Amino acid sequence: MRLKGLFVLLSFGAFTAYYIYEPIPEDIEERWKLMLTNCLFRSLSHLADFSEVLGVKDYMGVMYFITFAERVVPVSDARVRVTEEHFEGVEVVVYQPHQQPHQQALRPAIIYLHGGGWCLGSSRMSPYDMLAREMVTELGAVVLSVEYRLPLACPPFPVPYEDVYRVVRYVLRRDVLARYAIPQGALAVSGTAARGANACSVSSMGGRGGLTHDSLQSVQLKVQALLILVLRPDLNTPSYQQNQNMPVYEDTKRYRFWAEYFSSDQIILSSMMTNTHNSPQSAPLLKLDKRSILRGLVDRKYNYSAPRVVWGGGGEASRWLADPRASPLLVPDAALRSLPKAYILTCEYDVLRDDGVMYVTRLRAAGVEVTHQHYPHGFHGALLFSVWPTDFSIARRMTENYIRWLRENL
Incomplete structure (x- = not known):
């Protein structure tokens, strides 16, 4: 009986070790x-x-549990005021510094697009909520975190992209800039992974004059910060x-x-x-x-x-598949020349590394100023592994470098 129990225990341990262990590079x-x-x-x-x-639920419906498990209710705290609003029908979580009326001053703004492989994720997930609050407190900025629709809840492409496009176009209105005390020319667009592609796309549309609003207020994007890119x-x-x-x-x-x-x-x-x-x-x-x-x-x-x-x-x-809104690497060279300066983050152990490297190469060839932050020991999604128990030290370094660049360039 004891031998049988020992055999079961050893078998379970061996199976667990086999399932958990993976040949991850030693330098990670x-x-x-x-x-x-x-x-x-x-x-x-x-x-x-x-x-x-089994026909119980589709693949993405089950994978959405990741989004649900990390979902939080964004609330105001002592330093950050949080409101949930709609811009042109699209949900946006707005993070602003807590300021007294006599302290009102112009402040830069970041339109942030969360990642999640196009099909998952939410601006209300704890890693994105933490990142937005840190940008507010460290930069004194307004963060507009876009809750674009996912294919689970709407038709697929180009609907999610159009949500992002409408938000950026709305924010560029003079009355909206004034409402949030954002000076013209102090606006960034930033995205992670799949939505880094959307950030590229709206930037290139702006470079071609495609974001001009009815009020003739043309795009005033100062920088684009792209945190891991998937571009084609x-x-x-x-x-x-x-x-x-x-x-x-x-x-x-x-x-x-x-x-x-x-x-x-x-x-x-x-x-x-x-x-x-x-x-x-x-x-x-x-x-x-x-x-x-x-x-x-x-x-x-x-x-x-x-x-x-x-x-x-x-x-x-x-x-x-060949639409530049979905595959920004296909944008012609002429459209790249007028783009704002860029920050591009890549990781060595990431399947998307070469997409970022290719975009860096093309932007520099077009005369765009680019800061390329490459992490030799980084892996896909490392920036967002910032919440216990999946908090990694590399995520802290990535966040600090990203915010430092925004402070120096926005």
Whole structure:
């Protein structure tokens, strides 16, 4: 009986160790904490797959538990006044410094777009709430955290992008700037991961005069701060190949997120999983000279091939793959030249690393001033692992560097 119990205990321990352990690079800090954190994400992903197979709930519906679990009610405190408002029908959580009437002064503003792979996340999650409060207290700024609609609750692309576009355009009105004591020319747009792409898109629209309001108040974005970038649906870059098994953002999630941003059609998902999602319509636009754009990277010793033209689904989803609003790396060079100075954060152990590097290269070639903050030991989403028990020291350093840059440039 004792031997049987010992066997069960050892078997359970071996299975647990096998499930938790992952070959994470040695130079990543707090490796075991990352393994345990990813175990939670992986378990939820497996549960989501199982639930979808049984027809209980779709994959993203289960994965939304991450958003729900970290959701908080943004409330005012001694230093930060918080209100929940609607800009052009879009929910926005507004964080402002607590000031007495005689202390009213002009202050910069940051339009912040939370991450979550297009399908998850909320400005009301605790990491984003903490980050917004820190920006207010450290910078004396107004933070406008956009609660854009997710594909779970609305039609897919371009609806979420249009929510962001409407908010930015609304904020640029003279009366709105005056209401929040924001001086013209002291406005930043900032986004994380998938919404870093939206921040790029609205910046480039502004650079082309696309954000001009009816009152003829043209865009006054001073800076763009892009915290991890996903800029085009190419899942075969060297960073994707190098980091395909890294925690947090493994294969299943990134394929599902990209596909469901455009459509719930399973054809798109299966095509993306084999990197064959180019159609005759999108192929010419998605073709990039990777060798020249990636020249800033050291030799990664990975063979690159562009997505093949195989998928014949056509239709709107095919066209959207090559839409610069979804894939900002496809914006023509002429549109980049008038963009505001940029801060771009990349992590070595992130599948999205090369998207950020390519954008840095293109912006600099267009004459845009760029600060590229690369973290050799960073991993995907590290900036937002700031809340116990998944708080990492690298998240604190990233936050400090990001806020320091905003203080010096906004």
